[in-house]
Amino acid sequence: MDIFVQQLINGLVLGSIYALVALGYTMVYGILGLINFAHGDVTMIGALVSATLIQLLHAAGLPVPVSLLLAGGGAVVVCASLGFSIERIAYRPLRNAPRLAPLITAIGVSILIQYSAALIWGKQYIALPAIITPPSIEFAGAQINHLQIAIVILAACIMGGLIWFIHHSRMGRAMRATEQNPAVASLMGVDTHAVIAMTFLLGSAIGAIAGLMVILYYGIGHYFMGFMLGLKAFTAAVLGGIGNVGGAVIGGLLLGIIESLAAGYIEQLSGGLLGSNYRDIFAFLVLILVLLLRPQGLLGQRSGDRA
């Protein structure tokens, strides 16, 4: 039974990270109807920037909490400006182009970011020195460490904050209006360009924090890590109902838990035939199953055009 609780906890932590990345996908999709392929790579940049900053600040002798805070801030600034520039350069000029065009530029931007990162950080794995050794506590026969608790709480705060922002701020109202109908929103005096830029800014900033969490949790990063992470986060967004912010949160948590449980039990269930190296397939299977059985996702509304 303790394996179950342990995998549930691992899944919750993993799921919180997926959910944060999924928010970036779902917000952009909700407003532009565009899959921002480069979002996973923006998260990767967040992870690698914070890894570098943590190393530098730690070497400079700053206390760990301060260097973590500064590294996170640095990553947020870098990713937010990256997301903003991507929208400005690669997506805005194509606002009225056929659907395929922005999708292809998105793939191009994704490749550009990946290989720019390969140039900056090299192609080897970036390891974070063990500067923090979070103490762990026993809970129902499973081990939880403080880092895991911190990740889940911080993720919950960010999601809550974002949902509040969308529903109660002036900008959030403009975002919802643009999502419903960009043309009418702009007639009502909403600066839709600014709203879209803001969406990219927010999504990328949240992605940066997810990147920081990934690098702290796993301790290693890689220029290609954004691909798998992005794909899983996208799956999470689809699972929850793409375009729906609450759905992204639920989808992320669910996917994390499904994946952890499946990876933990697959060897047992298949009699040792299949190992946890099949772990990465689950996300795709979930994606295909969702699209087959409930294409609008868990919380999404049915729309004839979308799926």
Place this chain on the structure above:
Amino acid sequence: MTSLRYASWSRQLLIISALIVAPFAIEMLLGRSWLRITDVALLYVMLALGLNIVVGFAGLLDLGYIAFFAVGAYSYALLASPQLAIHAPVLVIIPVGAALAALFGIALGAPTLRLRGDYLAIVTLGFGEIIRVLLNNLNRPINITNGPQGITRIDPLHISQFSFGHSHSLGGITFTPLHQYYLIFLAFVLITILISVRLEHSRIGRAWRAIRDDELAAQAMGIHTRNLKLLAFAMGASFGGVAGCLFASFQGFISPESFQLIDSVMILCMVVLGGIGHIGGVILGALLLTILPETLRYIGPLQQQIFGTVYIDPADLRMLLFGLALVLMMLLRPRGLWPKRQLTGQLTNRGG
């Protein structure tokens, strides 16, 4: 009219004889490694034309196309290597490879029929990854694919006693394996072009175009969109499968390494860069994107000479340029380097 047709026939004859002489010229002027690159370029032309059926004709964005190439390559490798100790004749394997790839195409197409462009892109991408993970892991409990090590000692292409792996001489001219593979690949490319051209102007091709431009309207006009979309997937996939068979026989060794997402993206690049839906453009795109990156290999030594060290790995530079090319193409020339003429022009010509 007859003279015109005669002229076009003689021109075609000229082109074909130039294509047959080309490998000798390439080997003499540029060396053997470039002949090898040319052979690979022909395979990519086949792949790009196959993907063009799916993306260009039917408008279904497929980001996992390399999976069908992999299916074809592994069918050949398993049926003609010591791996399973089977050495089936080529004339059996290639149809099997094509059929298997088409089956996988339908398997991918069926659940994704209702999906719109960008969803389809993600699902096909996931499909490509699933195939790669399977190839990597199907070495236990029963060793089928030999996992990440791949399959070695694959039989060269052979038709009864004639093996493409050995040199043959005819009338005093020696044909090395590279020459022979060039000719057989060229034959396959020409068949692919022929099928593509015929398809484009057929009832099926027009139906695909209608689906691409407006699926709902196409459906209202009585086009059976489900079957036609599946057909597009199956046709495109079978081209990929045949190319995969040829690839396995040509290389003699395959591993899951050769079938990554980036390869799917590269084939898509060829289609997009050349001109989506335009056969000539797609061929141009495939040739450009196979040959231009090869010239980048001189960049490494050049950097060494000028700066003393290699700052940018040529392979990385290639990827950076790919990414940049994709973005710039969409921004500046969204219809490709050599796009298809607009439909309106065709209509007015027909009217006269």
